[in-house]
Amino acid sequence: MKLRNVIPQDIDLVFQWANDPDTRNQSYSSNLIPYEQHRSWFHQKIEEKIDWFIAEINEIPVGIIRFDKNQDQLKVNYSIDERWRGKGLGKEIISLALNHISLELERETTILGFVKKNNLASIKCFASNGFSQDEHDLESYVFRKVINND
Ligand SMILES: CC(C)(COP(=O)(O)OP(=O)(O)OC[C@H]1O[C@@H](n2cnc3c(N)ncnc32)[C@H](O)[C@@H]1OP(=O)(O)O)[C@@H](O)C(=O)NCCC(=O)NCCS
Numbered sequence: 001m002k003l004r005n006v007i008p009q010d011i012d013l014v015f016q017w018a019n020d021p022d023t024r025n026q027s028y029s030s031n032l033i034p035y036e037q038h039r040s041w042f043h044q045k046i047e048e049k050i051d052w053f054i055a056e057i058n059e060i061p062v063g064i065i066r067f068d069k070n071q072d073q074l075k076v077n078y079s080i081d082e083r084w085r086g087k088g089l090g091k092e093i094i095s096l097a098l099n100h101i102s103l104e105l106e107r108e109t110t111i112l113g114f115v116k117k118n119n120l121a122s123i124k125c126f127a128s129n130g131f132s133q134d135e136h137d138l139e140s141y142v143f144r145k146v147i148n149n150d
Contacts, residue, residue: 001055001056001057001062001089001092001093001096002055002056002057003053003054003055003056003065003093003096003097003100004053004054004056005052005053005054006045006046006052006053006054006064006066008043008046010054011038011039011042013054013061014038014042014064015033015035015038015042017064017079017081018033018038019032019033020079020081020082022079022082023079026115026116026119026122028114045066048069050066050067050068050069051066051067051074051097051100051101052064052065052066052067053065053066053097053100055080055089055092055093055096057084061081062080062081062084062089063078063079063080063081063084063089063090063093064078064079065077065078065093065094065097066078067097067101067111070112072109072110073109073110073111073112074101074109074110074111074112075111075112075113075114076094076097076111076112076113078090078093078094078097080093085121086121090121090122090124090125091124091125091128091129094125094126094129095129098111098129098145098147101147102147102148102149103149104149105147105148105149106149107148108146108147108148109146109147109148110144110145110146111131111144111145111146111147112142112143112144113126113131113142113143113144114136114140114141114142114143115140115141115142115143116139116140117139117140117141123141123143126143126145127143129145130145131143131144131145132144132145
């Protein structure tokens with residue numbers, strides 16, 4: 001698996017993944033996203049110049065991972081294309097992306113992941129990448145990991 005930056009031409013691929021039924025179910029707002037809403041959100045995220053990567057295997061896009069700035073912390077969101085789930089790629093995309101962003105960090109940074117309690121696959125992906133797990137609210141856990149560029 002290799003990571004590359006998300007580029008403006010990825011707008012439709014990202015739209016398709018954002019409306020994947022499991023991805024919507026595991027999000028805080030489960031409604032389908034209309035294209036116009038997606039377009040403005042997507043361009044805004046591109047302009048924010050956040051760390052946002054598409055994972056590819058033999059140049060086939062298989063997943064996506066994004067780090068939103070949350071004060072001095074980074075909040076991670078990710079998904080794997082449904083045809084590629086259950087093959088260890090969820091674990092791998094988190095691991096690769098953390099290695100990638102840790103190289104550019106100037107100071108220790110906490111990475112946060114919010115996961116619904118019924119999302120067993122995602123819980124395992126964070127746990128196997130060394131995140132600690134706490135209750136966030138009735139419905140979800142928060143996973144935390146501190147990374148630096150050592
Ligand atoms: C969560 C997600 C990224 C996991 O990706 P994946 O590539 O299927 O995960 P992996 O293959 O790396 O599996 C990780 C672990 O979960 C287990 N697992 C996979 N699918 C599972 C499922 N449906 N139910 C229970 N466990 C599952 C795997 O067996 C593996 O367990 P192991 O550590 O014991 O080997 C993927 O299911 C997805 O894109 N879901 C929709 C979006 C989403 O939920 N994103 C995360 C929001 S926090």
